[in-house]
Amino acid sequence: MKIVRRLLIGLLAAANVALILYAVTWLKEPPQSIDAANVTVVKAPKQTEPMEHPDFVKKDYVLVLPEGTNIALGKKVEASSFNDVYTPRKVVDGDTAGISYWEGKSDYPNTLTVDLKQPSKIHAIRVALCPDPAWGKRTQTFSVQISEDGNKFTDFIDSKQYTFDPDTGNEVQLIFEDIKTRFVQLSFTENSGAGGGQVAEFEIYSK
Numbered sequence: 001m002k003i004v005r006r007l008l009i010g011l012l013a014a015a016n017v018a019l020i021l022y023a024v025t026w027l028k029e030p031p032q033s034i035d036a037a038n039v040t041v042v043k044a045p046k047q048t049e050p051m052e053h054p055d056f057v058k059k060d061y062v063l064v065l066p067e068g069t070n071i072a073l074g075k076k077v078e079a080s081s082f083n084d085v086y087t088p089r090k091v092v093d094g095d096t097a098g099i100s101y102w103e104g105k106s107d108y109p110n111t112l113t114v115d116l117k118q119p120s121k122i123h124a125i126r127v128a129l130c131p132d133p134a135w136g137k138r139t140q141t142f143s144v145q146i147s148e149d150g151n152k153f154t155d156f157i158d159s160k161q162y163t164f165d166p167d168t169g170n171e172v173q174l175i176f177e178d179i180k181t182r183f184v185q186l187s188f189t190e191n192s193g194a195g196g197g198q199v200a201e202f203e204i205y206s207k
């Protein structure tokens, strides 16, 4: 036992010495000096009113529409369902503001189908909500189908969850290789901001 105790005392003494040596070395290190040549003096601006730090100032979103013309404007449109005054024809009136939007009932999938009247070459779809910040950021999941006769639809763009954010125009643009179709259908299965799909404008672009 005595040997063990001596061994422990010896170890403690060695640890203390090591600690003291480390502390002495650390204290000896000179403080880092600042070279005046490397210092940039920034003059404080004269502040007469509250200022926002530039890093936190929201930049205005610049909306860039797809190339070509929105050929869905004013065309016939149908939906599998709609709530209250939020009828499907509101997605082709050229207005994203106020109550000019369609909203499906909670009976997913909600489909929204535009008839372009004749087979048309298209290359982009824009799905827009009202860009007013009063509309909170939300996600919507939808897929796209196309049809020549309005009865038999084929899958065109697989289902995907998209983010609609008023800070970035509250819109989603899908750009693709030219295709020819008469009917274009959106099929919604989720909306984190309401019980059914919502669209203020369903735009289909042709060059």
Ligand SMILES: [Ca+2]
Binding pocket: 090, 091, 092, 093, 094, 095, 096, 097, 100, 101, 200, 201
């Ligand atoms: Ca509208």
